[in-house]
Amino acid sequence: MHLIYENVIKNLVLLWTGAYKGLDEGTGSYQLNPTVWDAIGAATAQGGSTIPTAFGARPPDVAKDRTACTADTWSFWLLYIGPVMLHKKFEKRVYYDHFIEFVKIVNICLQYEYTPDDIASIRSGFARWVEQYEKLYYQYSPDRLSACPLTIHALLHVADGIEAAGPVWAYWAFPMERFCGRLQPCIKSRRYPFASIDGHVVSTAQLSIIKVKLDCEDLIRLGPPKKEFAVGAFSHPSYPTCVLLPPHRVSKPMTAGLFNRVVVSLSTRFDKPVATIKKYLTPSDVDQWAKVQRLDGGDRMLASSMLTSLEDRRDATFVRYVLLVDVNARNRRLAPVYKPTTFYGQLQNIFVVKLPAAGELNLIEPTTLILAAISQCKIVAHNDLDMHYYRDEGAVQVVDMTSVQCLVGRIKTTSGREWVILDRSGNLARPYYDPEH
Known part of the structure; x- marks a missing residue:
């Protein structure tokens, strides 16, 4: 390093x-x-x-x-x-x-x-x-x-x-600097600093050995246990890779345009007419949340519509998401062939949709869906480092939350005419698509 x-x-x-x-x-x-x-x-x-x-x-x-x-x-x-x-x-x-x-x-x-x-x-x-x-x-x-x-x-x-x-x-890290940073707070005496350091190192080593030999790391934790998520978080067994975080809106009515986007998304999902979807879904069946956290060390992404304006806020609303796109969509004579395709956009809304059991929708029990409304970035170019350039955002898409993978950053070119998407996720954050399921 x-x-x-x-x-x-x-x-x-x-x-x-x-x-x-x-x-x-x-x-x-x-x-x-x-x-x-x-x-x-x-x-x-x-x-x-x-x-x-x-x-x-x-x-x-x-x-x-x-x-x-x-x-x-x-x-x-x-x-x-x-x-x-x-x-x-x-x-x-x-x-x-x-x-x-x-x-x-x-x-x-x-x-x-x-x-x-x-x-x-x-x-x-x-x-x-x-x-x-x-x-x-x-x-x-x-x-x-x-x-x-x-x-x-x-x-x-x-x-x-x-x-x-x-x-x-x-090993491209700073282990010695980090270790010294842990030692500095333990110096309690200016006259005998090394005695304080020696005692701290010995005590830390003893505790480490006890934790390993007795397998009791959680029992002798010196600090308070860290809360993984805030009170009021929402998770669902159908979505094991994410959890929604407050604040959230329950009773506030949705705009007609926003509700229609959700309905159209479900119409595509269930392959049913819009009128059929509206028989089982009303705006009161849709909650909105402000944040989604990808589990297992993933990113925390924010819905732009739920944010307050702060001068020093750093934007955490742009995401990378992956959808299955039919490569034969323009030729109806050919059978659909779906290919995972990467998109980028701004996460605007996070929805929790509750549907009742309905034979017309092939739902044998009440079903909960977590959806994301994303304003897609219109990519105009990319460079040799797989950095993507865009100028404008397109129409809002409503997709399943499992499609949303991670946060991305943005930076303006010095000309000010284009944005460049900064995607640091790498290959390990790419979804795996099993065509058999």
Whole structure:
């Protein structure tokens, strides 16, 4: 982590801003105009309002508030913000492409597991990147030797480290810093600080051994048990992957347009006419909730229609959802073939719909459905890093809550004409579709 986020990316920024060890551009043209870099820093800071808190700390102004940039913030900037902000900012495209190649290799490094081909890609990828770095920044000039610090050479050994120690997510961390952070509060004496530290370490070790040997971690927990969910949360056995959180509306009437969207969704779901659905559903049968929490470490997503306006609120309403789309929809002569397709949009409403037993709907017992109303983003383009660009939002879709996968962030391009969706979920958050069920 120190290698990538505290050294390489910082040195690249220093090179781009003309502040690296007194070096000029030489025969290159990689330095950014100061006003351009200031604009990138300001846009980075402004983007914090549309990036959920779950993604990490609010990004600082990388141009003017360098002291606030930690390894964590540089990591997020490298992987998500930098590729957006640096697009078309260099005089020559080669410098941007070189940066993007670095991002791609780091993304492979951060995978939870690797194939032999992945490790080979990391090794060859860093080798090519270092060679290109020498051409662009070192320029094969002895006077510019300071552009090649040891950290650039160390990239050539990342693949060796993976083969020796495993995936980098297991050790690209700050265990010593975290341990020191746990020790600092235990210092009670300024005169004898080490005695306090020694006693705390011994006591903590003893408690850890007791917990393991007697299997009593919950019984001797020193702090109060953490409440998993707030009072008033709603869950249903039909939806084991999520729980709804308050506040919620029970008696407040829905608008006719919103109710009709729910009815149309159920009409498609049960393959019945709208009139049939309305026989068994009234607006009073629909509750609205403000939040949905994906279980097993998933995200907490908010319904935009239930939020109050706060100046410092960070947007947690945009989501990724997956629907089955008939690839033969335009040709009615062919049998339907459904393919899981990813969409992005703003979660506007969360509904709990209660339907009675009804033979016309093939419901043999009362049924509860959890639905989501989402305003779909109209994707207009995407880049090599699978980042999606959109300008407008389309019509509201009402889908089953099981389709909603996770939060996504957004950031505006420096032109202000488009939004870029930041999806950090990775392959592990993708749903599995069994065509047999």
